[in-house]
Amino acid sequence: MSPQTASSSLQLNIPQPPSKIITTSPSPSSDLNGHIHAHSDSKPNGNGDGRSLLFDNTPLPNNGNTQTLNSPTTSNSNNRKSLDIHKTPSELDPMDLSRTPPPRTFAPSPPPPISRSDSFTDITMHVNVAPQRPDGVNGVRISKKYRDESELSRLMRTVDFAARKHSCQRRKDVDQTPYINHPIAVANYLSSTGITDVKVLQAAVLHDTVEDTHTTIEEIAQLFGTDVARIVEECTDDTSLSGLERKTAQLRSAPYKSREAQQVKLADKIHNLESIRRCPPVGWGIKRIQAYFIWAKQVTDVCAPAHPPLAEKLQELYETAYTRVDGVYHPCHPGVCGPLTEPEKDLVDSRLRGLKKGDKVCPAPIFF
Numbered sequence: 001m002s003p004q005t006a007s008s009s010l011q012l013n014i015p016q017p018p019s020k021i022i023t024t025s026p027s028p029s030s031d032l033n034g035h036i037h038a039h040s041d042s043k044p045n046g047n048g049d050g051r052s053l054l055f056d057n058t059p060l061p062n063n064g065n066t067q068t069l070n071s072p073t074t075s076n077s078n079n080r081k082s083l084d085i086h087k088t089p090s091e092l093d094p095m096d097l098s099r100t101p102p103p104r105t106f107a108p109s110p111p112p113p114i115s116r117s118d119s120f121t122d123i124t125m126h127v128n129v130a131p132q133r134p135d136g137v138n139g140v141r142i143s144k145k146y147r148d149e150s151e152l153s154r155l156m157r158t159v160d161f162a163a164r165k166h167s168c169q170r171r172k173d174v175d176q177t178p179y180i181n182h183p184i185a186v187a188n189y190l191s192s193t194g195i196t197d198v199k200v201l202q203a204a205v206l207h208d209t210v211e212d213t214h215t216t217i218e219e220i221a222q223l224f225g226t227d228v229a230r231i232v233e234e235c236t237d238d239t240s241l242s243g244l245e246r247k248t249a250q251l252r253s254a255p256y257k258s259r260e261a262q263q264v265k266l267a268d269k270i271h272n273l274e275s276i277r278r279c280p281p282v283g284w285g286i287k288r289i290q291a292y293f294i295w296a297k298q299v300t301d302v303c304a305p306a307h308p309p310l311a312e313k314l315q316e317l318y319e320t321a322y323t324r325v326d327g328v329y330h331p332c333h334p335g336v337c338g339p340l341t342e343p344e345k346d347l348v349d350s351r352l353r354g355l356k357k358g359d360k361v362c363p364a365p366i367f368f
C-alpha cells in the first residue's frame with residue numbers, strides 16, 4: 001500500500017447476467033461471483049527479494065487434456081505455454097503458475113458452448129455470475145451533461161480525472177516518477193500501435209484508478225459510460241488477495257477477458273516490463289525481476305491475439321531484456337533471452353548508469 005494514503009476497501013456487487021458463456025465479453029476478473037472490490041489504496045512502494053514470486057517456467061507435457069495457448073508472434077516456438085484447464089484449484093501448486101489452469105465450468109446447467117472464434121486461444125467457458133441488480137453498473141447512465149461530448153473532449157476529461165486520482169502517488173523507481181506517467185504510457189502504447197477505440201484508451205488511462213485510488217466502478221460508469229467501466233473492472237485486481245493470489249488470479253482469468261481488456265493488459269505489462277528493464281523498482285533483486293518477467297509472459301502470451309503489434313514488441317522485450325545487478329548481467333526472462341552481446345552490455349550499462357538505492361529523488365510534488 002502507498003505511503004501516502006490509508007487503506008480501506010468496500011465490496012460492490014456488479015450485476016451481471018445470471019449465467020453466461022464467456023467469449024470476448026466481460027470476465028470474472030475480480031472474482032467469479034460477480035463481485036468487484038473498489039479500493040482506496042495506493043500502490044505499495046514495497047520492496048522484496050522475490051522469494052514469494054518465483055514461478056516455474058517449465059512447459060507442461062501435453063497430455064491431450066491441455067489447451068495450448070500460443071503467442072502468435074514468437075520467433076521462439078519452444079516457448080509455448082500450456083495451461084491445464086481440467087485440474088481443480090486444489091490440485092494446483094500455487095507456486096507453479098505455468099501449471100495454473102483457467103477456472104473450470106461453473107454454471108450448474110451450462111448452455112451449449114460457443115467457441116471463441118476471434119482468436120486462436122479457442123477456449124469455451126461457462127461462468128456462473130451474480131444475478132443482475134438494478135443498482136449496479138448496468139443501471140448507471142453516463143451523466144447527461146457528458147452525453148454530447150466529443151470523443152477528444154471525453155478522452156482529455158479522462159486523463160484529467162486519472163491525474164487527479166493518482167496525484168499523490170509515485171512509482172517505485174528510484175526517481176519516484178509520478179504514478180500518472182504509467183497509465184498515460186499504457187494508453188500511448190495502445191494508440192501508437194493502432195488502437196483507435198477511444199473507450200479502450202480511456203480504460204487504459206483509468207485502469208489503476210479503482211485498484212489503487214478512491215474510485216468506484218459506478219463513478220467511472222457515470223462519468224465515462226458502462227463500456228469503459230467494464231473494461232476497467234476487468235483490469236482491476238482484488239487487492240484483498242495476497243500478491244501471489246493476485247498473480248494466480250490474473251493468469252486464470254486472462255483467457256476470459258474481453259478483447260479490449262486484454263489489449264489494456266498487454267500495454268500495462270509492456271510498460272511495467274520496460275520500466276523494470278530501464279529502472280527497476282527500488283529493492284528488487286534479480287530473482288524478483290525474473291519472477292515478474294516469467295509471470296508477465298504467461299499472462300501476455302494468453303492476451304497476445306488481442307493485439308499482435310504489442311505482442312510482437314513484448315516478445316522482442318522478453319528475448320532481449322537484460323539487467324545488471326552487482327556488476328553481473330542477467331537475462332530478465334531466463335527462459336527466452338538470447339545471449340548478451342558487447343553492444344547490448346553497453347546499452348544495459350548506459351540505462352543503469354548512476355542508478356543506486358538512496359539516490360536523490362525528484363522534488364516532492366506541490367499540493368494545492
Ligand SMILES: Nc1nc2c(ncn2[C@@H]2O[C@H](COP(=O)(O)OP(=O)(O)O)[C@@H](OP(=O)(O)OP(=O)(O)O)[C@H]2O)c(=O)[nH]1
Nearest residue numbers: 043044046170171172173243269272273275276280281292
Ligand atoms: N515495473 C514497475 N512497476 C511499478 C512501479 N511502481 C509501481 N509499480 C506497480 O507495481 C506492480 C508490480 O509489482 P508487484 O510487486 O508485482 O505487484 P504488487 O506491488 O502490486 O504486489 C505493478 O502493478 P499493476 O499495474 O497492478 O501490474 P501487475 O502487477 O498487475 O502487472 C506496477 O504498476 C515501477 O516503478 N516499476
